[in-house]
Amino acid sequence: MSIDPLQVKRYAHGSRVPGWDESNDLSKDPSVVPDAATTPVPAHVRTAIEAQMAKYPDIRSAAIPALKVVQGEHGWCSPTAIEQAACVMRLTPAYLTAVATFYDMFELAPKPEHDVYVCTNISCSLLGADDIYATMKAVAGVKVNVRAFECLGACDIAPMASVNGQYVGPLTAEDCTTIVEDLEAGREVLPDKQLRRRKAASIHWQENS
Numbered sequence: 001m002s003i004d005p006l007q008v009k010r011y012a013h014g015s016r017v018p019g020w021d022e023s024n025d026l027s028k029d030p031s032v033v034p035d036a037a038t039t040p041v042p043a044h045v046r047t048a049i050e051a052q053m054a055k056y057p058d059i060r061s062a063a064i065p066a067l068k069v070v071q072g073e074h075g076w077c078s079p080t081a082i083e084q085a086a087c088v089m090r091l092t093p094a095y096l097t098a099v100a101t102f103y104d105m106f107e108l109a110p111k112p113e114h115d116v117y118v119c120t121n122i123s124c125s126l127l128g129a130d131d132i133y134a135t136m137k138a139v140a141g142v143k144v145n146v147r148a149f150e151c152l153g154a155c156d157i158a159p160m161a162s163v164n165g166q167y168v169g170p171l172t173a174e175d176c177t178t179i180v181e182d183l184e185a186g187r188e189v190l191p192d193k194q195l196r197r198r199k200a201a202s203i204h205w206q207e208n209s
């Protein structure tokens with residue numbers, strides 16, 4: 001299957017990232033740090049965020065890991081998720097929202113449980129990533145969160161994708177169906193194509209020398 005690159009989904013403003021051009025609502029009150037007495041935060045979420053805060057001299061440096069914690073808890077960076085992180089970090093929700101809206105891997109709307117990020121950057125693109133992306137979207141339907149991403153840093157296995165954080169490649173269009181089937185069955189996804197299972201060059205050399 002070949003695909004017109006213009007078919008890759010873009011929002012009306014031309015970006016693949018939603019919401020960046022939405023203006024602030026100046027009719028609202030300024031956001032304040034959530035009141036700990038009225039903002040319930042699950043104990044394990046609080047503990048996980050505080051563990052991240054303890055790693056940095058400036059606690060704002062823990063904004064990204066804290067957002068990752070609440071996204072993992074809620075499935076996306078919902079207003080409640082942001083409130084909880086802001087409450088623990090003693091920051092305003094607006095501060096954390098600004099971070100969440102900047103980075104691609106934070107989801108700003110509810111999404112399916114599983115994530116497939118197809119790399120469509122240059123190395124992967126030259127090896128058919130646009131076809132992989134289009135096929136993945138077609139076979140996944142609404143069951144899997146399929147997104148196009150810029151270089152995921154694994155160009156040596158291009159064309160590749162991140163499936164729930166697991167890097168797999170080189171991919172063929174046929175692999176897309178297998179990925180969805182594996183996810184639905186709760187199986188390991190494409191075990192033979194997982195980057196983490198590839199032998200390092202030094203180990204390969206030792207075994208074959």
Ligand code: FES
Nearest residue numbers: 119121124154155
């Ligand atoms: S271009 Fe796809 S991983 Fe680098």
